[in-house]
Amino acid sequence: MSKVEPRVLKGFRDYLPAQMIPRQEMIAGIERTFQRFGFLPLMTPALEYLDILTGKYGEEGEKLLYRFQDQGERSVALRYDLTVPLARVVAQYAEITLPFRRYQIAPVWRAEKPARGRFREFVQCDADIIGSRDMMADAELVQLACELLAGLGVEQFTLRLNNRKVLSGLMAKIGVPPGPADTAEAGVLRTVDKLPKIGEEETMRLLREENGLGPSQVEEVLRFLKLRGSTSEILNQLRGLFGEGSVGRQGAEELSQVFAILEGSGGSGKAAIDLSIARGLNYYTGTIYEAFLGNLPGFGAVMGGGRYDSLIGIFKGEEIPGVGISLGIDRLLEGLLELGVLKQRESVAQVLVTVFDPSRAAFSAGVAGLLRASGISCELFPAGAKIKKQFQHAERSGKTWVVVAGPDEESRNEVSVKDLQTGKQESVSLDGLAPYLSARVGGLDPRP
């Protein structure tokens, strides 16, 4: 038998249980918040017709699509994000009633150059409200973003808001021609988006050399990005900058409305305007935002999103507005592990039931069944191995309690229970075993 080298593709990962356990805990917490906000689950296929995905992600993005011909010679591609499939779904099904709020947690694939923290397969988690142009929807998503983090136990974070119309207003003011994908405006915005990462000097250089702005244009962009003050002070400065009826003024008014709702409903504490937030993707048309963990300043955004009022029209022929947030499960998990909000664990079950020898298999299996029927998670050692080996397995696999079920114990209708942390061992009757362990395992055993 020729051996095949076991390995994964570059940019792809296996998640072993120690990583998966906190990850699932986090996802369950996220889903609870989605449900509390009335968001509904949706699932779309991993593979789409290629033409569903092309023309949405810009030239750079499109190069990263995993595309191929299937057995029926159809051009297909693995999904690149969850937003475009959502837009397709909304256009496709008449039974969807608007406003429609859905969430989806699923992997997406991008053939990026792998780098630290950048993978070719990663799980996105999106929530969107489709069918409302009202800033209530934008405020609701900002509120959701805050509750998602708070619900996971994160205390220090900020949500930084901006508006694409404000940025378009700035572009108009400095004379950069407007337009969505692959235009001068999109190029300048991509550079602006990098400011927090690359700093002021490098941003200026790129604006000059890559985007072809002159010195006064660069100066104006930087002056804009440096507007500071309270939310209402910044909003007033923006109103001063943009004339009545201009696109920039409209963006400032939208921002103002979002903050009015947040403040009036008691939910603005974590949100602030940040004019350097630009978001890379082409389809945003209004509000945009990113969330940052307060205690990890260099970590970058863990969540982002915004309003896209033209995307669904590509499939539908009529414009349907949408606004959403997207978070990278793995990035957020990394942040929460670093903050200690979540912990890696080797096991969910805290109890191992051992087997004395093959002739006692049924007794041990019965003991495990009894615990499970009482809602106590346990692993049954699945062979009649040496007891020392079974204890080693208990330790390596993160168990705290070992149940020893030998022939002496069986004859007395008892088992012995050893606490691996204290080393203490006690005899417990079969009838008393589930209550005994329930009381001790207690909060350690997070049954969902």
Next chain:
Amino acid sequence: MSKVEPRVLKGFRDYLPAQMIPRQEMIAGIERTFQRFGFLPLMTPALEYLDILTGKYGEEGEKLLYRFQDQGERSVALRYDLTVPLARVVAQYAEITLPFRRYQIAPVWRAEKPARGRFREFVQCDADIIGSRDMMADAELVQLACELLAGLGVEQFTLRLNNRKVLSGLMAKIGVPPGPADTAEAGVLRTVDKLPKIGEEETMRLLREENGLGPSQVEEVLRFLKLRGSTSEILNQLRGLFGEGSVGRQGAEELSQVFAILEGSGGSGKAAIDLSIARGLNYYTGTIYEAFLGNLPGFGAVMGGGRYDSLIGIFKGEEIPGVGISLGIDRLLEGLLELGVLKQRESVAQVLVTVFDPSRAAFSAGVAGLLRASGISCELFPAGAKIKKQFQHAERSGKTWVVVAGPDEESRNEVSVKDLQTGKQESVSLDGLAPYLSARVGGLDPRP
């Protein structure tokens, strides 16, 4: 803007919320049972190197792989099942301690000819114990299979067990040469596997015409398949059929051990021997089983699995035994919906909070926030639309309660709550709203 026709690929599906809600409920129930049995979550990539997947599924299976060249000219394929990636993982990571019990719930892709109930993308749900040759592991998985169904509220089901060695014994007895994939033995077993679907006549015809068996061979196969009686009676007949030390006898002894453990631990009620269970896949080497819903006799198996002691060796160079079960999420869901064990639902949230007009947006957002902070799921209508339209939305989206938050109510620190089922409307103070709805929504709101 040219319109792109919104559509999904043949054999692929979107899951809208009404389908997703019971599906997620079912998956959550399955995960609870896995955890109670001490199984650990694992995740592997959707894409694998092609050579990891080839040579494992037989000639027919291999044709169904979605394969292509990636941007780096690597030959890759979408995963076909969850067992081969598990085998790769066990061979690849030294930190995995055996016995290792893991579960994985994830989509797999097969370019099958689409048919009713057969899709090219479907979610598999697997649980396996790796590293034990002992029949305790097999009994544990039979027990798990029973608890999975019982835990979902299914009362009537059977688990039918067989053993590949028993079938190999039969083949040896009638003179069919042994062997795994694409051999005479595998061909005969594939035909035997079809018996429940195609009936005795057709099975006999295939055994003659496709597998080239003579009349006496066919007769012996059928006599074997018709062995009936209690478990111990069938086991005795098998012992009579196969000589001491033969592979068939070994299979009968393995079956006998599994039943001894199940009976001794009080868990055999749903399990029975069925010698016609053969399982299509090549890699099974011992115990095999399938689960059937008792009240849906023609529905086919909803779960299946068995022991595979040679698969991991392909990656590892040394043999590591494994035994597992696999269930098709969508098939089982279909069965549970048909049985009425699960129900389709349009919404998880039972409450809609309405908005009187744009100037009251903050008040309504505040009311929604108050409910959510009390753990009550609610949808906030995200725009200042006509109240009639908002009530229509509540009905279409499956809500039971509508909270009306108008200016009169706001001035009295109140809201009105309407019960859509009775049509009754009451004024409730803001302070009393969460308790009022908590008491009424109660069990309707399944917060995980």
